[in-house]
Amino acid sequence: MSAEKKDYLLVDENGQGKPDKPWIFRTYAGHTNAKASNELYRKNLSKGQTGLSIAFDLPTQCGYSSDHEVSRPEIGKVGVPINSLEDFRILFDQIPIEEMNTSMTINGTSMWLLSLYVALAEERGVPLEKLNGTTQNDLIKEYLARGTYIYPPKDSMKIIVDMYEYCLHNIPKWNPSNICSYHLQEAGATPVQELSFALATAIAVLDAIKERNCFTEDEFEQCVGRISFFVNAGIRFVEEMCKMRAFTEMWEEITKERYGVKNAKYRVFRYGVQVNSLGLTEEQPENNAWRILIEALGVTLSRNARCRALQLPAWNEALSLPRPWDQQWSLRLQQVLAYETDLLEYPDIFEGSKVIESKVKALKEQAKLEIQKILDMGGALVAIENGYMKSQLVKSQTERLSKINSNELVIVGKNKWTDGIKSPLMTDSDGGIFKVDPKSAEQTLGVLAEAKTRRNAELAKKSLEELKQAAKDGKNLMPYSIACAKALVTTGEWADALREVYGEYNPPTGVDGQKLFLSDDKVATVRGKVDAFTKAHGHRPKIVVGKPGLDGHSNGAEMIAVSAKHSGFDVIYSGIRLSPEEIVQSAVEENANVIGLSILSGSHKEIAKQLFDELAHYKANIPVVIGGIIPESDFEELKKMGIREIFTPKDYDLMSIMNKIIDIISVEPALV
Amino acid sequence: MMDSTETLSQLVSEALLGEKFPIAKIISKIETENNLRFRESLFNEIQSQKPNAKEGLTIGITGTPGAGKSSLLGELCRLFLDFAPDKKMAIVAIDPSSNISGGSILGDRTRVTLPRRDTRIYFRSQPSQLELGGLNPYTYHVIRFLRKIFDYVFIETVGIGQNEISVSLISDISFLVMQPLGGDQVQFMKSGIMEVPEAFIINKCDEESLANSSYYMLESTLEFIKDILPDQSLPPIFKTSVVKKKGIEELLNFILTYSKRKDKNIETITQLMQWIRNEYGRFGIGIWKKMESNTWNQAVRLNSLGGIHKFNYELEETKFLSLIQNKIAQNDKN
Numbered sequence A: 001m002s003a004e005k006k007d008y009l010l011v012d013e014n015g016q017g018k019p020d021k022p023w024i025f026r027t028y029a030g031h032t033n034a035k036a037s038n039e040l041y042r043k044n045l046s047k048g049q050t051g052l053s054i055a056f057d058l059p060t061q062c063g064y065s066s067d068h069e070v071s072r073p074e075i076g077k078v079g080v081p082i083n084s085l086e087d088f089r090i091l092f093d094q095i096p097i098e099e100m101n102t103s104m105t106i107n108g109t110s111m112w113l114l115s116l117y118v119a120l121a122e123e124r125g126v127p128l129e130k131l132n133g134t135t136q137n138d139l140i141k142e143y144l145a146r147g148t149y150i151y152p153p154k155d156s157m158k159i160i161v162d163m164y165e166y167c168l169h170n171i172p173k174w175n176p177s178n179i180c181s182y183h184l185q186e187a188g189a190t191p192v193q194e195l196s197f198a199l200a201t202a203i204a205v206l207d208a209i210k211e212r213n214c215f216t217e218d219e220f221e222q223c224v225g226r227i228s229f230f231v232n233a234g235i236r237f238v239e240e241m242c243k244m245r246a247f248t249e250m251w252e253e254i255t256k257e258r259y260g261v262k263n264a265k266y267r268v269f270r271y272g273v274q275v276n277s278l279g280l281t282e283e284q285p286e287n288n289a290w291r292i293l294i295e296a297l298g299v300t301l302s303r304n305a306r307c308r309a310l311q312l313p314a315w316n317e318a319l320s321l322p323r324p325w326d327q328q329w330s331l332r333l334q335q336v337l338a339y340e341t342d343l344l345e346y347p348d349i350f351e352g353s354k355v356i357e358s359k360v361k362a363l364k365e366q367a368k369l370e371i372q373k374i375l376d377m378g379g380a381l382v383a384i385e386n387g388y389m390k391s392q393l394v395k396s397q398t399e400r401l402s403k404i405n406s407n408e409l410v411i412v413g414k415n416k417w418t419d420g421i422k423s424p425l426m427t428d429s430d431g432g433i434f435k436v437d438p439k440s441a442e443q444t445l446g447v448l449a450e451a452k453t454r455r456n457a458e459l460a461k462k463s464l465e466e467l468k469q470a471a472k473d474g475k476n477l478m479p480y481s482i483a484c485a486k487a488l489v490t491t492g493e494w495a496d497a498l499r500e501v502y503g504e505y506n507p508p509t510g511v512d513g514q515k516l517f518l519s520d521d522k523v524a525t526v527r528g529k530v531d532a533f534t535k536a537h538g539h540r541p542k543i544v545v546g547k548p549g550l551d552g553h554s555n556g557a558e559m560i561a562v563s564a565k566h567s568g569f570d571v572i573y574s575g576i577r578l579s580p581e582e583i584v585q586s587a588v589e590e591n592a593n594v595i596g597l598s599i600l601s602g603s604h605k606e607i608a609k610q611l612f613d614e615l616a617h618y619k620a621n622i623p624v625v626i627g628g629i630i631p632e633s634d635f636e637e638l639k640k641m642g643i644r645e646i647f648t649p650k651d652y653d654l655m656s657i658m659n660k661i662i663d664i665i666s667v668e669p670a671l672v
Numbered sequence B: 001m002m003d004s005t006e007t008l009s010q011l012v013s014e015a016l017l018g019e020k021f022p023i024a025k026i027i028s029k030i031e032t033e034n035n036l037r038f039r040e041s042l043f044n045e046i047q048s049q050k051p052n053a054k055e056g057l058t059i060g061i062t063g064t065p066g067a068g069k070s071s072l073l074g075e076l077c078r079l080f081l082d083f084a085p086d087k088k089m090a091i092v093a094i095d096p097s098s099n100i101s102g103g104s105i106l107g108d109r110t111r112v113t114l115p116r117r118d119t120r121i122y123f124r125s126q127p128s129q130l131e132l133g134g135l136n137p138y139t140y141h142v143i144r145f146l147r148k149i150f151d152y153v154f155i156e157t158v159g160i161g162q163n164e165i166s167v168s169l170i171s172d173i174s175f176l177v178m179q180p181l182g183g184d185q186v187q188f189m190k191s192g193i194m195e196v197p198e199a200f201i202i203n204k205c206d207e208e209s210l211a212n213s214s215y216y217m218l219e220s221t222l223e224f225i226k227d228i229l230p231d232q233s234l235p236p237i238f239k240t241s242v243v244k245k246k247g248i249e250e251l252l253n254f255i256l257t258y259s260k261r262k263d264k265n266i267e268t269i270t271q272l273m274q275w276i277r278n279e280y281g282r283f284g285i286g287i288w289k290k291m292e293s294n295t296w297n298q299a300v301r302l303n304s305l306g307g308i309h310k311f312n313y314e315l316e317e318t319k320f321l322s323l324i325q326n327k328i329a330q331n332d333k334n
Helices: A034-046 A058-062 A085-091 A110-124 A139-146 A153-170 A182-186 A191-212 A217-226 A237-257 A287-298 A324-340 A354-377 A380-385 A388-405 A438-454 A457-473 A478-486 A491-502 A521-537 A555-567 A580-589 A604-617 A632-641 A654-666 B005-016 B020-030 B036-049 B069-083 B139-147 B162-170 B184-190 B208-224 B248-256 B264-304 B313-333
Strands: A024-026 A052-055 A102-105 A133-135 A178-180 A228-233 A270-275 A309-311 A542-546 A570-573 A594-599 A624-628 A643-647 B057-063 B089-095 B104-106 B121-127 B152-158 B173-178 B199-202 B237-239
Touching (some): A024 A324, A034 A438, A102 A110, A110 A153, A110 A491, A139 A380, A153 A191, A153 A380, A153 A478, A153 A491, A182 A191, A191 A217, A191 A228, A191 A354, A191 A380, A191 A388, A228 A287, A270 A287, A287 A324, A354 A380, A380 A388, A388 A654, A521 A654, A542 A555, A542 A580, A555 A570, A555 A624, A555 A654, A555 B104, A570 B121, A580 A594, A580 A604, A580 B020, A594 A654, A604 A624, A604 A632, B020 B036, B020 B121, B020 B139, B036 B139, B057 B069, B069 B121, B069 B152, B069 B248, B089 B139, B104 B121, B139 B152, B162 B264, B173 B184, B184 B208, B208 B237, B237 B248, B264 B313
Parallel strands (some): A102 A133, A178 A228, A228 A270, A270 A309, A542 A570, A542 A594, A624 A643, B057 B173, B089 B152, B173 B199, B199 B237
């Protein structure tokens, strides 16, 4: 007996009602050390999570072992530290990797992490064909927005192509890279910029693969089919849904027209989503729960714009790392959406909508123009190296912030309806946030030290030499990396070997020539004070904007640099990943009136201490202010160390920040 | 505040030892408006503490934006630490200021990574302060001061035309940095810049053939204007690549072994004249010409006696100021 066919129902080939399978539920997780993260993963999987999304700590992402001096403040803070195969053994203990879909959010060192995964599989006797998952490996967004790149663009691209070549022949179900526009939106990208920069990146990857000419025509089609995307869903959810539809259509067109992919299966736009963290507020953080739900709707509501995997941030992410309970709450939202509602029972519910269709069309047209501009320039790599894409993002971001500052963009609880009752969710004894135990790094360092003593030193050295030679000869580095993994080489040693050959990349900061769109009374007030300062001291106030540590989220620092210039300061800003020693050296040599630090990785206490030690070395009494995700419970300790003012995401008003800074330095005695 | 002699003498003695913070404080003071009195005491103090203080070589580096000057300097620094273990260098990098707020973003440090707590390299940024000529109004005095402490003082400016080449006036040797096939030399030739620098650098020579064709193009351009070059010999051209780490050793070697010095008396007079022109225009120059003959004769006389560097800028500035004040007072009376 066959059921009557109805347009509004999804049916299988027998005409039986058959809802879609839900997307993969993931939680981006990892912290403290391999052991603690392993426990967390096993708990999450038992709660109904269907895939793993591994967060690595910053030293691992930037290619430093935990025992490197720059790693110390960051070990286990924003993800799990991985030093050698030994850590992977612990991390995946009792987790059947052959049954997992494992996503690794890692870029500069993605080849290394995949090599460790392969080495682990071979050790366990798991056939590589069974491995399923993704290494993010999108370097372009790292240069633009996230800052955990290591090598220059061309060499990074070479590593990506190596991985495609290796994976297609050896781990066919692995996505060697994942074009990530997520961070572009975090860095201020408009939907058009997200579309065009991500697609231009995908074109750059595919062009590089084509150029190597390592695949047959059929293999190349399969390879196109492995390209996946990681996208951001923001609060303007109708527009975001249209963005997703535009992505899908444009990818279909690009793969067909530019690359001649015949098999429709390989032209599908495959993507995972994490909803926007940028829009989450520190003020009235409970409002974020609704934001997260609304943002999730944009990428789940309609069948033609439904993601393959979804991860949701936690309601309190603007405050600090989420607790396991907070992550569980986010997972439950996905489960309610997928299993309680009727969302998955229908075909696309917006098909035929005039509004949606014309919005999609408009987005596509603008994005095509932008892609053409980038291609005319010589492609995404050139647009990175000449600073074009970065400066476009900094521009969008300054515009966005100017709009928030002038209340043109409403953010509930932040610049409107700011009075409210304090959330009872925050009153638990832990203050509603999670902190990594500072002693937990010892375990990681212990495992690392032990692995180093236990390994065959000769073999480790030999495999590193072979890796270096292969890099010099331009060979595919995957087999050499896997050999290193098996020889218990460490993350830092692997990355250093390639640093020696490729060098380290230092990109344009994108702040040159940027303007703020602010000219209200507040600006006039600040400029007035700057003028008074200049008269009193005979020169303009000078600020060193420092971005210490391995955290590459440079938006905050860039906005402060641009605002300070807008106020009339002379600004020294040298980009990301500086040591506290380098920042102090700049401030001393330049005789700066103030140092402004931006830290989002949670290592503010350790870094502030290093900074003040260094200032003491020069006997330099330069005032220091700090901005970033800093929990209130740390304020007192920071002030005791000598930090003069602390700015958190609550302080979004740029001119108020500048006003406080000029006030602080105006009462200082003249430095000379 | 630092106004008592004791503090200045302390600062100077620490600065002469190469201590970074005292050097930085002194530079800030030099960069302060109406600093004549300070300069007088500063240079007197240096003279009395260290009469034979060194006189570092000044190297000007200019070129169009994007020619890779900062990266090149970064690589030069790295090599300098290895190749000249007993020498010290300072860099003054000048960036443009905003003409709306007057503020600036000084990002040139980005390209120069220095070892921690090393006192052999000192880096200082300077906003151009909207001055024409690519130099900051205080650059000259900052350089004069740094020369007393460092063996080599580099000045990096963005140069795009005739005005911006004034860096060569305060350098013993100045380089014009170009990009391969940038076509700069044609523009530069039109504006008469090609005769000014002592040497040329084609930077970003990452590709051999591109580098060579640019080299030959530049060489033939220079041959074309050879007749008007002062000593009629072709200035050296360096091909450098920071990416491929090529040509930079040769460039550094050229700088380290460079022996010709420009006459500091002439430099001083030129600066004085420039300052007078900026501040008092043609009226001021007219006044200056009156005392010029004396000063000039004095400079030439000292020079022939081997008394190079003896010309006292602050003294001349004071003399000129009193002269012009008298003149202005007279004018007011009339």
